[in-house]
Amino acid sequence: MPSSKRTAILLISCPDQPGIVSAVSSFIGNHNGNIVYLDQHVDSRAGLFFMRVEWETENLALSDDEFLETFNNEIAEDLKLNWQIHYSDRVPRTAIFVTKDAHCLYDLLSRHESGELKLEIPLIIGNHNSLEDVAQRFGIPFFLFQITKENKKDQEEAEIALLKEHNVDTIILARYMQILSDNFVQHFPNQIINIHHSFLPAFAGAKPYHQAYERGVKLIGATSHYVTADLDEGPIIAQDVIRVSHRESLSDFIRHGRDLEKIVLSRGVWAHSQRKVLVLQNKTVVFS
Amino acid sequence: MPSSKRTAILLISCPDQPGIVSAVSSFIGNHNGNIVYLDQHVDSRAGLFFMRVEWETENLALSDDEFLETFNNEIAEDLKLNWQIHYSDRVPRTAIFVTKDAHCLYDLLSRHESGELKLEIPLIIGNHNSLEDVAQRFGIPFFLFQITKENKKDQEEAEIALLKEHNVDTIILARYMQILSDNFVQHFPNQIINIHHSFLPAFAGAKPYHQAYERGVKLIGATSHYVTADLDEGPIIAQDVIRVSHRESLSDFIRHGRDLEKIVLSRGVWAHSQRKVLVLQNKTVVFS
Amino acid sequence: MPSSKRTAILLISCPDQPGIVSAVSSFIGNHNGNIVYLDQHVDSRAGLFFMRVEWETENLALSDDEFLETFNNEIAEDLKLNWQIHYSDRVPRTAIFVTKDAHCLYDLLSRHESGELKLEIPLIIGNHNSLEDVAQRFGIPFFLFQITKENKKDQEEAEIALLKEHNVDTIILARYMQILSDNFVQHFPNQIINIHHSFLPAFAGAKPYHQAYERGVKLIGATSHYVTADLDEGPIIAQDVIRVSHRESLSDFIRHGRDLEKIVLSRGVWAHSQRKVLVLQNKTVVFS
C-alpha cells in the first residue's frame, strides 16, 4: 500500500561497489527517516549499480535543504553517486501534446482525474484543434500551435517559452503526429514520453500498422519511450503486444493497437510520475 | 476432435469471387465426402480468397486419382483455383537439421513420439556431431555434414541428394546455425521451417538476444517462418514473446528464449504438418 | 476493412447438418446480396452449427420485410435454423449502469465518441450520483436509482419502465456494484454485459482482487460475460490476464486490474455491438 504521508524518493546510479545500500539506508535511518521502499539493481555486465529508496519525511531530523547538503557531503561525494531526489508533494508538471486521436488523451485525463496519475497538467498543446473540446471538458487550457515547415522553428520556440512559463518539466506525446526538433528535445532530456505504435525496434517510422500488416506478423505491439534526437530510438520504458492472425484486417490492427497504445503509454507515464525510472545510456531501469 | 478416419485435405487460394465455398462443398458432398472441417478467409484488401476443407474419404465415390481429374475439370479450371490436395495417411517426410543446441530437437522428437506431430522423420542432419547421441536414443539415423566456405556447395549437393533419396519434402531447422544457399532453398520452396530467436522483423541476423539486451526491450520473442532466399524475411507462421525487465541478464534472455524457440517452432511445424498453412506472396494464412 | 455501406447480418445456430453454408450463401447471392463476411463454426462435440454472414443490402432484390418472409419459407424452416437478423443502421440502444468507478465509463464513452463502438446510448443509470458529472460532459442523460433492500423491487420496476420507454435493448454494467434481480435479468436475456474483475470461474463473488492477493496467484484477470440468474456464471465473451508477482501490493492489483477491466469489457461490448456473439447454453461463439 503506498504511503499516504509525505515521502522523499532518492534515485541513485553509479559504478557498482560494495556498501552502497548499507551506507544509504543507514544514513536515512540515522536521521530518523522511515524507509517504506528500497530496491536496487546491479547490471553486472556493465558494472553499474541502481537504487531507489523512499522514506517518510515526517520525523526526519533534516530539512529538505539540509538533506541535500548533508547527504552530498557525507555519502554521495565519497561514493561518487549520480543522484536525484524527489518529494511526493512535488509531482511532475506535465504538458500533453496531441493531434487528432483522442483515445490516449481521454485515458490520461481519466487516470489523472481519479488520482491514479499523480501529475499536475497545466496545459494541453495541439497541432490541430480537434481535441480542444476534450481539454475543455476537463477544464484544462488548450493551446493550438499549428506547425508548418516554415514556422516550425518559431512555433517550437514559442512552445518552449510557454512550457517554461508554466514550469512544465514533463511532456507526454499522446499520439502527437509531429516530429520534435533536436533543439526542442534537448530542453527536456529524458522528460518527454512518446508512444510509438509498434513493438520497437520493429516498424520504426511512419505507418507501423501498415508495415506490420504487410509483413504478416502474428503479434502487434506498442512502445512507450523517452524521446531523444534519434527518432524512435530512445530508452524504452514499457512495451506490450497482442496476438493477431490473418483474420484481422488492417482496421482491426489499428483498433486493437489503440488499446495497446493507451495502456502502454499510461504505464510509462505512471512509472515516470512515481519516479521509478532511471535511464543510463539508452536503457531504463524501471523499479516496481 | 480430429477424425480418426482417413481424410483428404484441400487447400485453395485464388482471386476472390462469389460461389467458391458453395461450389467446392457441393462437389465434395455430391460425391459422398463427409466434410469434417471447412474454413475460408477473404483478404479483401488484396482481393484474395483462401480455403481449407477436409473430408473423410471412406464413402467417397471417387478414387484419389479420379478426384484429381474430376475436381480439376469440373471446378478448378472454371474458378481458376490454385489448389493442392493432401491425405491424412501421407504425412510430411521430414528431415531435422541441427547444430549443438538440443532443446528444439528433444522437443520435436518428444512430440513426434507421442503422436502429436504427424510426421515421418527418416533422418537428422547435423553440421556438428554434438547431437548424434540424441538422434540415436530415438533410433533416427544421423548424418554429419560439416560445412566450410570451401566445401559448402558440394556438401549441400550431397545433402540434397540424400534428402531426395529419402523422399524428404519438409525440412525443420531446429536451431541450425548455418545459412542455406539460395540454390538449396529453391529445392524446397515453402517447405523449410526455421526458428529465429527474435520477434521478427526486429533483430534479424546474428545474436538477436544480444541485440535485444543492448536495445533494452521489455519483451523478447521468437518467430517460426518459411525460409526464402532473403535471410529472416520469409513468411511468418508463428510468433510469441515473453516479458523481461532490467532484472533479467543476458543469460536469462537466452534461457527464457529457449522456451519460446521450442514452443514457437513446434507450433509452426504442427500447422505445417496438419496442412493448415497457405502462403501467398510473403504472408501466411494459418487455419485453426 | 469494414463495409461503409448498409449491411445485413444473419446469425444462425442449429444442429449440424451438411449444406447449410451452401444453401444460405446461395440464397443471398441469388437475391443479389454481396456477401462481405462469412464465418461458420461446427462444435462437433455438441453436434451444433453456428454461422455469421453479412452482406450489402444495396442491390438486394428483397426488402427487409420480404427477406424475413422469404428466407424463413425457403431456407430456415427446412433446415430448422435458429436465426436472427440485424442491420448495420440499427445499432444496439444501450444503457450504461455505473456506481462510483469512472474508468470503464470513460473508456466506453471515449470509444463511442470516436465511432469505434457502434451504439446509441440514450441514458446512463447510477446507483450513486458520483458519475453524473461524467455523463453530463458527454451530454448523456443520467438517472439516479438508489437501491436499498426495501426499495429494490420498486426501483428495478421503475428502471425497467425507463429502459423500455427509451427502447433500450442492451445494458452494460460498467463496474456497477449491485446485483440485479432474476426478474430484471429475465427482461434482457443475453443482453446484459457485465465485467467481473477476476479470471472466472476463479474468484467469483465479492472482492476478487483481495481473494487473488490472499491466494498468491501469479496472474490476475478480468472477464466480460452475459448476465444470467446465476451470479458470475453467465456465458463468457472475453477474458484477459496480466502477470503479477510478490512485488505487487493489493493496490497494484487493483490498479492493473482497472486496465484489464476496461479493455476486456470493451472487447465484449464491441463483439456484441457488431453482432458477432452467439450464445448456446452457457457458452459463446465469438466470431472474429
Next chain:
Amino acid sequence: MPSSKRTAILLISCPDQPGIVSAVSSFIGNHNGNIVYLDQHVDSRAGLFFMRVEWETENLALSDDEFLETFNNEIAEDLKLNWQIHYSDRVPRTAIFVTKDAHCLYDLLSRHESGELKLEIPLIIGNHNSLEDVAQRFGIPFFLFQITKENKKDQEEAEIALLKEHNVDTIILARYMQILSDNFVQHFPNQIINIHHSFLPAFAGAKPYHQAYERGVKLIGATSHYVTADLDEGPIIAQDVIRVSHRESLSDFIRHGRDLEKIVLSRGVWAHSQRKVLVLQNKTVVFS
C-alpha cells in the same frame, strides 16, 4: 551472468524491522564474502521481510560450519531471523514421479542434460511402467510402484524409504496422476512441486481441461505449486495461460495445455533449484 564460482545462498524471512539488509550485507562483507546477488521484499500488509543474498565463498574468512555458528550468534538470534543457507555445489537431489504422459519428463530431462536445471536426479518413480524407456534412454534408474487403494500405505512407506536411502530432498510430480497421502507429503514440506493443468484456483481437481471446455473460458492455464495436505491448494510458484476460442476443440485444449504444463513446471523447478523461492503461510516470494 551467474557466477561460475562456488557461492553460498542465504534465504531469510522475519517480521519487518529496520537494518536487516545493512546488518546481513555488512556481516558478509566484513568476512570477505563477495556479494553477487541481493534482493529483498517487504510485505507491508503482513509486516514481513524476505531476503535472498548470494556471495562467492572463495575468499570467505569463515568455513561453512563457522558461518553457521557465527552468523547465528552475531546476527540471526538478535534479529529473530528464520533463515536457511544453501551452497551452489550441493544441488537438490530430486526424484521425478510420473505416470504415462511423457512431455514433462522429456522436458525436465532435456533441461537437466543441458545444465539448465542444476539438479541431481538419482531416480524416477512411476505408478505405471510406460515411461521406463524414457528413463533408460537418459540412464536414470526407474522404479515402479503400482498403487491400489489396498496397498497405498505400504507402497508409500516403501517409496519414502527408497527416497531417504537416495538422500532425495526434492520431488517433482511430472503429471503424476495419483494423490499423495498427507503422511507422504509431511515428509517433504515445501519440497514437492506439482504441475496442475489449470489456472488455479479455477478448475481444481480432476479433468480441468474438460471443466474449462464446458465452462467456455477464453484462456486456459497451468500452475506449478508446492504440494500440501490440501489438494491443489498449496503455495503457487508459477502460472501461465494461453488464449483459446470456440475454434479450439477439447483435444486442442489438451494439446496446448501440454506446452503450458511443461513450461510452467520447469519454471517452478528452476526457481526452486536456484533457491529463489521462499514460502510463508500459503504464498511464495519468487526472487528473480
